[in-house]
Every structure is written in C-alpha cells, then in structure tokens.
Amino acid sequence: MPAPPETILVLGGTAEANLLVSRLSKAARAPRIILSLAGRTAAPILPPGCEIRIGGFGGADGLAAFLRETGVTWLVDATHPFAAGISRNAAKAADNAAVPRIALVRPAWEMRPGDHWIAVDCLGAARDALPKGARPFLALGRQHLAPFAHRPDLTPVVRMIDAPEPLAFAAEIVLGRPSADPHAEAALMSECAITHLVCRNSGGAASYAKVAAARTLGLPVVMIARPPAPPPPLAGSVDAVLALLGIDA
Known part of the structure; x- marks a missing residue:
C-alpha cells in the first residue's frame, strides 16, 4: 500500500x-x-x-x-x-x-414515491415557480435569498444558523441548524404553515430530512438543479x- x-x-x-x-x-x-x-x-x-x-x-x-x-x-x-x-x-x-x-x-438526491418536485435550474427560476401568495420555506442560505426580494406577494420563512443582517424583503426568520429528524422538520413546517419547500439539490444525508418532511406533508418542493x-x-x-x-x- x-x-x-x-x-x-x-x-x-x-x-x-x-x-x-x-x-x-x-x-x-x-x-x-x-x-x-x-x-x-x-x-x-x-x-x-x-x-x-x-x-x-x-x-x-x-x-x-x-x-x-x-x-x-x-x-x-x-x-x-x-x-x-x-x-x-x-x-x-x-x-x-x-x-x-x-x-x-x-450523489444528488433523486425523487421517491410521494415526492412532488418542481425542477428548476437557478434561483430566479425557483422564485418564479412559486404561485402567488405562497409561503415558502427557503432552505437556501442567506447569500442566495436576493432574488426573492422581487416577489412581495410571498410570505417566506428563512432558516439561518447565524442571526442575519436585515434582509431585503420581509420574512420570518428561524434561527438554528437543520434537524436530521424528518419529524422535527415536518413539525416546523406545519407550525409555520409552509406551502412550498425551496432548496438546492445538495445531496447527502445531513440535510435530507427537510425533503422527507415535505414528502410526508405533501408539499411541493422547488428543487434547484446542481451546476x-x-x-x-x-x-x-x-x-x-x-x-x-x-x-x-
């Protein structure tokens, strides 16, 4: 060796x-x-x-x-x-x-039975894929939120690890790291009355719980494809x- x-x-x-x-x-x-x-x-x-x-x-x-x-x-x-x-x-x-x-x-995530994915190729397309008045859970990271400022009709929820500087648009902010427990993620989405999950196809097990939670709740997932x-x-x-x-x- x-x-x-x-x-x-x-x-x-x-x-x-x-x-x-x-x-x-x-x-x-x-x-x-x-x-x-x-x-x-x-x-x-x-x-x-x-x-x-x-x-x-x-x-x-x-x-x-x-x-x-x-x-x-x-x-x-x-x-x-x-x-x-x-x-x-x-x-x-x-x-x-x-x-x-x-x-x-x-490896990237793949759709499973019960998933409802809306496949897009960029943040702008993810923003535009949301219906009027949606309450999306933006699981994107603070540096990827700017495009959503152009949709004042949305009432988004944003999760961040660190307290952010003021955002360019109105949003409910949840501080904390993502949970690895789909039940905990589903409970958070239900509590926040989420209508859509918006995330990138990061792959891996560490952050998959939110995708599993959306499946459990029957929520559409706007899934941004990888570069x-x-x-x-x-x-x-x-x-x-x-x-x-x-x-x-």
Whole structure:
C-alpha cells in the first residue's frame, strides 16, 4: 500500500469534509491535515486532529501559491456541490501547482414515491415557480435569498444558523441548524404553515430530512438543479477518497 501523503489540504464546509478529516486523523500513519473553511458561519462545527484555516485564498493563483508554500501533497475539494467557483479555482490551482486533486462530490438526491418536485435550474427560476401568495420555506442560505426580494406577494420563512443582517424583503426568520429528524422538520413546517419547500439539490444525508418532511406533508418542493461537476478525478464518498489517497482509515 502506498505511503500516506504528507500534507493534505481539505477544502471543507460540509459534513463529508469533517468526516474525512476525522478518518484521516485516526489513520495508522496520519498525515498533516489542513481544513480550509470559507468563514461564512460564525461558529462552524470543527473536527479534531487538523489545522484550521479560515478565509479565501485570493482565487486560483492565491490557492496555487498556498499549495506550493505549504508543501501540500494532495488537495481534496470537499466543498458544497453548489460551490462551483471554488471547485473551478481548486482544479486550476492544483494544475498550476502540480498537486494531485480529488473532488468529493456526494450523489444528488433523486425523487421517491410521494415526492412532488418542481425542477428548476437557478434561483430566479425557483422564485418564479412559486404561485402567488405562497409561503415558502427557503432552505437556501442567506447569500442566495436576493432574488426573492422581487416577489412581495410571498410570505417566506428563512432558516439561518447565524442571526442575519436585515434582509431585503420581509420574512420570518428561524434561527438554528437543520434537524436530521424528518419529524422535527415536518413539525416546523406545519407550525409555520409552509406551502412550498425551496432548496438546492445538495445531496447527502445531513440535510435530507427537510425533503422527507415535505414528502410526508405533501408539499411541493422547488428543487434547484446542481451546476456541472468539477473535472475528474471524482469520488462519491469518504471511503472512495481514502481509497484514492491510499490511506487505510
């Protein structure tokens, strides 16, 4: 089995990134692990066993310089499936710095019996797909809410982890992290009299409960399709990443 890499930079912010770091740190010959976070969440969940870097790199050139200066021997892009810009920069930086890269892309959600999805390809289309007077649950993150300011007829509910600055439109704000329990998500949607769920097809188990809750309640889901996947090599799970790295963890 190949020797483990000496320094792995993980571009994180996802549950899979944290799990990968945890698994790597427990390997028999654990590498040096640097977990990079964008810094959008005030109190992110941080795994043990790694160095933490918060903030941007300054585009692809800045990331390439960091890879060279830090002696990174593997780059793992474990960012959100919708973080297309970061993934493009990661691919370009890895090429420029001659550092091997793996993109961890969790499988997208698929419709199940009882689902009522309205498939759209962008935030604007998601906004326009809502009927007049709807009360949507916008499970999107604060940086993706601006298009909904153009629909004053809506009475949206927005969930955020951190207290936001004033929004550009009127909305009920629910503070807290998403629950992994579909029953809890369904109870919240019922309490808020939600008529539609609006979300991105993030995939994975960590945030699926809201989709299951909408199915239970018979609510339509305005589902925003993913951007194109980053260039290969791609891995669909933490186990697949570890296999490509040649690490038994």
